[in-house]
Amino acid sequence: MSTREMPIFPLSTVLFPQGPLALKIFETRYVDMVRRCMRSGTGFGVVLIVKGEEVGAAASTAAIGTEAKIVDFDSLDGGLLGLSCVGQQRILVTEAWSRADGLAMASVTDLSADPVIAVPEDCEEVSRFLQNVWPDIAQAYAHVPTAFNDAGWVANRLTELAPLQPTVRQLLLEETDPVQRLRTIAPMIRVRQS
Numbered sequence: 001m002s003t004r005e006m007p008i009f010p011l012s013t014v015l016f017p018q019g020p021l022a023l024k025i026f027e028t029r030y031v032d033m034v035r036r037c038m039r040s041g042t043g044f045g046v047v048l049i050v051k052g053e054e055v056g057a058a059a060s061t062a063a064i065g066t067e068a069k070i071v072d073f074d075s076l077d078g079g080l081l082g083l084s085c086v087g088q089q090r091i092l093v094t095e096a097w098s099r100a101d102g103l104a105m106a107s108v109t110d111l112s113a114d115p116v117i118a119v120p121e122d123c124e125e126v127s128r129f130l131q132n133v134w135p136d137i138a139q140a141y142a143h144v145p146t147a148f149n150d151a152g153w154v155a156n157r158l159t160e161l162a163p164l165q166p167t168v169r170q171l172l173l174e175e176t177d178p179v180q181r182l183r184t185i186a187p188m189i190r191v192r193q194s
Helices: 028-040 121-141 151-161 166-174 178-193
Strands: 003-011 020-025 044-051 064-075 081-098 104-110
Touching (some): 003 028, 003 081, 020 028, 020 121, 028 064, 044 081, 044 166, 064 166, 121 151, 121 178, 151 178, 166 178
Antiparallel strands (some): 003 104
């Protein structure tokens, strides 16, 4: 597997492939990162902070994250830059460092995409639940095609919607079997429905 370099955005949230991510950027290092990404048509890595803060000094992050692609941006009040991003492929950070301007950079390896596997019969109920709530959340997923019969896609959307701790979301992001990921999140959704 080949590696490539990309800027890394440490966050207190977990981004899944095809998941939406809205950001408000104000630090110069990230505004410059966005400009470079937009010019080159490349993305940046989103990785969960395991120790430290989103603002200021470099934080310790999880090794597995997701590449984010900027799909829209807007100037906001107070000099903020609003970004709409969509998760691409999962990435493994093999080496990380900070540039002189404080921007985190990393060598990353792309991880395999989930195979497309039909939602198993024992999880069809939670797929129907997702379809039922979709009209209420569809605007956030405007740049994401639906795939209600794909176990990985359904698992990722349910994980994004469930009120879970970021560390639990990270464990689900790291799960390579999409059916297992769906079977892990499904009981949490069923409990919330009852």
